[in-house]
Amino acid sequence: MNRVLVCCVAACLIGLMIKPVKSMAIEKVVGKIPEANIYLYATEREGNLEKFRLEANGVIQYFPFWINVSNETYWPQLIYHDINHDGKKELIIILTQGYGTGIILQEVHVLHNTETNIGNVYREMIVDNPMAILLKNVKTKLTKSEAIITIGKEKTVIKIDTLGIEPENLFSDVVTDNLIRFEVIDNQLTALIGAQIAPVGGYIGSFYITYKFQNGLYEGTNVEFVHSD
Structure with missing residues (x-):
């Protein structure tokens, strides 16, 4: 019985040793506005960019539900412009979810630079569909x-x-x-x-x-x- 047990344990160890290791997703910069010290990061998985992270004003914010295609031609567009005419620039991020012959599907996220007790953060505003x-x-x-x-x-x-x-x-x-x-x-x-x-x-x-x-x-x-x- 002991000899059988040893063989089973050895077989399990060998199976663990030869199991392929999954490659970890690498985070990359997918958009930036250097003059405003704004950097947008994401990881690539199955043809999409996901797990977005915004680094701005020394504050890190996460947007886990954003999705963008991984084709670099259609990476997120970052625009820094005063679109509500309050004298301060807003951060506009345009994401592309689909593209093809005669097809382009985008969504927009508008973020206001807002002062909080942890510093200035970009707060996302609602945009009518x-x-x-x-x-x-x-x-x-x-x-x-x-x-x-x-x-x-x-x-x-x-x-x-x-x-x-x-x-x-x-x-x-x-x-x-x-x-x-x-x-x-x-x-x-x-x-x-x-x-x-x-x-x-x-x-x-x-x-x-x-x-x-x-x-x-x-x-x-x-x-x-x-x-x-």
Whole structure:
């Protein structure tokens, strides 16, 4: 019995010795604003950046639920700009969750430099979901001959025959969930949502949603459609 026990223990030890060791994820700098001493770190896992860590003002903050694709071309965009017009610059971080042919999906995080008992920290503010703003303010209709976009009392009509798209290739309605981007335009946070009516050659323009900081959050205050010529 003792000889059998020794053999079993030896086999277990050998199994432990040859078990492959998992490589540890390496944290890397994925965005920075050196003049403001701001550095954003993340680790890469399964095609995504995750476990974000922000180092600024000598304070470290963690954002465990942020996700960004690992393709370096689409790494987080850091913008340091006064978008609420209070005389202080805000930190805007734009993350990309998806990309491809005719697809770009982004989300934005706006952080205010706030004084606390542990020093100045960047406190994240709520930003209205651009798709929710679109659903509240925009109506669309797509027929075999025209695309109609209505915002309030303003109506835009686009003739299908001018685009060279065959009617059988049209979507059932204007699609607005494949192209979602964020920019700072004229000192204002702006969401750009593309409008498509067909999978190929069907891009007809973009909705521009302008944000304003009020009621303690960034609210979409203006929606405009810009037709692509």
